[in-house]
Amino acid sequence: MKDKLLLIGGHGAVGRIILRDLLKRGISETNMVIAGRNKEKMTSFLASENLQIESRVLDINQEIDEKVFEDIKLVVMCIDQEDTRLVSQLIALKIDYVDITANSDFIKQVNQLPNTSEISVITSVGLAPGLTNLATTDFIKKHQPKAVVIDILLGTGESHGEAAVHWMFDKINQPYQIKQVSRQIKNFTLKRVVDFTPDLRKKATYNFNFSDQHILNEQYPDIPITTYFGFDVNLVSNSLHWLNKINQLGLLEKKGTINILKKVMQKEMIGSDDFAIHISSGKKHGFSLYGKNEKEITGKIASLVIFRVYQKEEKLGISSIESVCSLEDVLSETPVKMYQEK
Numbered sequence: 001m002k003d004k005l006l007l008i009g010g011h012g013a014v015g016r017i018i019l020r021d022l023l024k025r026g027i028s029e030t031n032m033v034i035a036g037r038n039k040e041k042m043t044s045f046l047a048s049e050n051l052q053i054e055s056r057v058l059d060i061n062q063e064i065d066e067k068v069f070e071d072i073k074l075v076v077m078c079i080d081q082e083d084t085r086l087v088s089q090l091i092a093l094k095i096d097y098v099d100i101t102a103n104s105d106f107i108k109q110v111n112q113l114p115n116t117s118e119i120s121v122i123t124s125v126g127l128a129p130g131l132t133n134l135a136t137t138d139f140i141k142k143h144q145p146k147a148v149v150i151d152i153l154l155g156t157g158e159s160h161g162e163a164a165v166h167w168m169f170d171k172i173n174q175p176y177q178i179k180q181v182s183r184q185i186k187n188f189t190l191k192r193v194v195d196f197t198p199d200l201r202k203k204a205t206y207n208f209n210f211s212d213q214h215i216l217n218e219q220y221p222d223i224p225i226t227t228y229f230g231f232d233v234n235l236v237s238n239s240l241h242w243l244n245k246i247n248q249l250g251l252l253e254k255k256g257t258i259n260i261l262k263k264v265m266q267k268e269m270i271g272s273d274d275f276a277i278h279i280s281s282g283k284k285h286g287f288s289l290y291g292k293n294e295k296e297i298t299g300k301i302a303s304l305v306i307f308r309v310y311q312k313e314e315k316l317g318i319s320s321i322e323s324v325c326s327l328e329d330v331l332s333e334t335p336v337k338m339y340q341e342k
Helices: 015-024 039-048 085-092 104-111 131-143 162-171 211-219 234-245 249-253 255-266 294-311 327-333
Strands: 004-008 032-036 054-057 072-077 096-099 120-123 148-154 191-195 202-207 225-231 274-280 287-292 317-320 337-340
Touching: 004 015, 015 032, 015 294, 032 039, 039 054, 072 294, 085 096, 085 120, 096 104, 096 294, 104 120, 104 211, 120 294, 131 148, 131 211, 131 274, 131 287, 131 327, 148 191, 148 202, 148 211, 191 225, 202 234, 211 225, 225 234, 294 327
Parallel strands: 004 032, 004 072, 032 054, 072 096, 096 120, 120 317, 148 225
Antiparallel strands: 148 274, 191 202, 202 225, 274 287, 287 337
């Protein structure tokens, strides 16, 4: 009987948050399976959590025997992939799939697969993309703006996962295209000052190549949507802008520099664990979503989506978070809070 939920990378930084939250939502340990390449790490994690959950060894970069999935109803992917071979295999096997990746190139590849009404394939289910998509959709429906600006604030005092840190600094010197500018631009070129909440106050944000803006620009082709990003410590954000101005952002791509930055961002050495998302037309009268511990919130939002897909009989085809839940659902079922500008 196909009734089990398989978490690939369920013992990782975000995967374990999703696992714990799904158990709280009522999915039993006997219906959960975690998978990854390292049996020892999975066994150690399950023992430390006192969980009686099955673990299976598999490598997503290798051919996977169909027998691995013979009792699986839903596969949740908590690690990044280089191609869509596994997604195509699961579609052929009629197994539902949820992916928490923030990689816009991969999400685009998934969206270009032949659609199907027989299963659900859901992407964009974290903070950005994910919560930013829900917030932008809500803002567009209510205000019909000519443009949308998404400002994302992350705390330098939060312990960020190694994969997240590597992803951020790996992309930092890569130019990209936005609708408002005719040429490609670098990250940390365009500046804004945003008043997220009364407690967070004004913070500097800069354009950054988050995937949500690309996904949303395809969804709303007539509305330019741009994402800006900053840290809760203005000095950090402004220093990255300064490095960009003197053409030294490339320093952050060097292995030695990345290793130092990983240690700093994983040790909660400065700043706070605050996060916030601000949605506006680029002017006033927007709103902010905020809270503590971005990694925890990412896992809880993903868990909400995963639980609903697992329980839902109706199949959604290849889609995103908006087909599963609304901004109101996230606000009522997670610790995310809203601040409305006056």
